[in-house]
Amino acid sequence: MYDIIYIGGGLNYAGAIVASKQGLKVALVETSLGHLGGTCLHEGCIPSKMFLHHANTVRQSNESVFRGELVLDMPTLTAQKTELLASASKSIMAQCKDVELIEGKGKLIAPHKVEVEGKIYEGEYIVIGTGSIPFIPEGIVYDKKAIITSNELLDLQKLPQTIAIYGDGAIGLEMASFFVSAGVEVTLISRHDRLLPHTHSSIQNAMTKELERQGIIYLKEHAISKAEPTEKGVHITFENGASSMYEQMLVATGRQPNTDVVATDQITVKRGIETDDFFQTTLEKHFAIGDCNGKLQLAHAARVQALNVTKQIMGKQPGKLNLDHVVRFIHTLPMSYATVGQNRQRLEEDGMEFKESSIMLSQFKPAAFHQAGNGVLIVYADTSGLILGAELFAPNAEELISSVAMALAGEMTVSMARQTIMAHPTFSEALERVYSRL
Known part of the structure; x- marks a missing residue:
């Protein structure tokens, strides 16, 4: 009997490590231990951003101030990617030294019972974190080559x-x-x-x-x-x-939630594994975190959910997570899109009175050499001045929006944000201007 069995070795491993350090008897079930860290590490966030980082250098080399031509060497890039991921996997394995790692496909066959390759493991608490898989529409012949x-x-x-x-x-x-x-x-x-x-x-x-x-x-x-x-x-x-x-x-x-782990009718599965606001499924002491619960398909959201659930199990009462405060972004080049909190569509749908302020990055000289002339920053506040959210389209927007995320966590007002003096010349300076106009 384990205190906690975590099914799925993606961001679930973060919770398993914390629980094991507190002396709990913990098992982590993963189909392939070489895939610890999950899709984000092996097929998603980390390698894709590495590819975009190097492609951006090629893109910048085409600007008029450069001569010659750069070509992306794919065999070298993929080899370096493989080396980086192997190093990360090794680090995760080392951190899991007090966690019993079980290789094989896990299935929850009954309350507190997980079957892996024909063997039954029992746990007082079960945390499912089986992620998601690509959705292939009907009519598309997916051959993994062409x-x-x-x-x-x-x-x-x-x-x-x-x-x-x-x-x-x-x-x-x-x-x-x-x-x-x-x-x-x-x-x-x-x-x-x-x-x-x-x-x-x-x-x-x-x-x-x-x-x-x-x-x-x-x-x-x-x-x-x-x-x-x-x-x-x-x-x-x-x-x-x-x-x-x-x-x-x-x-x-x-991507669609990977829910075939559930082999008991005591847990409700709809689009994803149904949970309450504390990520507990319809079966007490059984939780689902990350992509498989269908709430928010982001690695950092999965990690914070895994840690929140683990703290609940340990009796630390972490409180309810506000998933609206999770930063969401799309890393395009040369500018990316990032948002946190409320946006105009949601505020209008909720019938809430609000104010918005926006600015085009073309008004700022650095936009010229960052190819950011089409960039725009938008911040929303309620009628009393409380910051509600933001949408940014700017170079490194996923970094720039962190100050807005902190403002939401700290329940800051626009007047408080105006007191921040941003550095010049940066795009955070443009954000300062947005606050001044609210």
């Missing part, structure tokens, strides 16, 4: 000359940035009529202008009915009857 997902993308040894990317969410937009920066002809295909439909209209327009400026072909309202690999490349047929051929295709139509 038609790939983000899983295979990060092992490419050769860049295609042309690629179709189906899906305009975070993965689709980020990888469109990677490929076009690396010199690939990119076609971004979307079922929707506009980019980022839940964001402020000025950010939708700015992102669309950026795609056009970089030469990305954007096909909106082009649902795919069929896509299959052929000897000449990938043949795509659209629902409107048109068709096109591309050398390769990336399917980036989202």
Whole structure:
């Protein structure tokens, strides 16, 4: 009998380490121990940002102040990526020295009982963190070579000359940035009529202008009915009857919660594993964190949920997490989109009175050499001046928004934020200007 059994070795490992250090008897079940750290470490956040970092250098080298041509060496890049991930995996394994690591596919077959490769393990508490898997729409023949997902993308040894990317969410937009920066002809295909439909209209327009400026072909309202690999490349047929051929295709139509771990009807599964606000499932002492609960598909959200649940189990009463305070971002080049807290759409849907302030980065000289002329910063506050949230489209927006996230956590007002003197010349200075206008 274990105190806690964690199923899934993604960000769940953070909770397992904390619990083991407190003397609890802890087991961590993972299908492949070489995959500790989960999708974020091996096929997501870390390697994708590494790829974008190096592609950005190629993109910048095309500016008029440079001479010559840079080419991304994919075999070297993927080799360095593999070396980096091996080092990270080794570090996680070392931190799990007091955790019993169990390799194999875990299934919750009954309350407190986890089956792994035919063996039954029992735990007083169960924490499920099995993540998510790529969603492949019907009609797409996913062969992992010509038609790939983000899983295979990060092992490419050769860049295609042309690629179709189906899906305009975070993965689709980020990888469109990677490929076009690396010199690939990119076609971004979307079922929707506009980019980022839940964001402020000025950010939708700015992102669309950026795609056009970089030469990305954007096909909106082009649902795919069929896509299959052929000897000449990938043949795509659209629902409107048109068709096109591309050398390769990336399917980036989202990810779906991995819920097949649940083999008992005492836990409700809908879109994801259903939980309450404290991540407890419909079965007492059984929790689900991260992508598999369908709340928020972000690694940092999964980590904080795992730690919150572990503290609950240890009786430390961490309180309810406010998932609205989790930063969400899309790392595109040369500017990224980031948001935290409320945005205009949600505030209007809730019927809440609010004020907003925005500024275009084109008003700031550094925008010229950062290629940030289409950038925009927007901050929202209530009628009493309490900061409610922000949406940023700027270079390194995921870093810039951290000060807004701290303002939300500290329940700061606009008048308090105005007292902050930002550095010059930086884009945080533009954020200071936004506050002054609220």
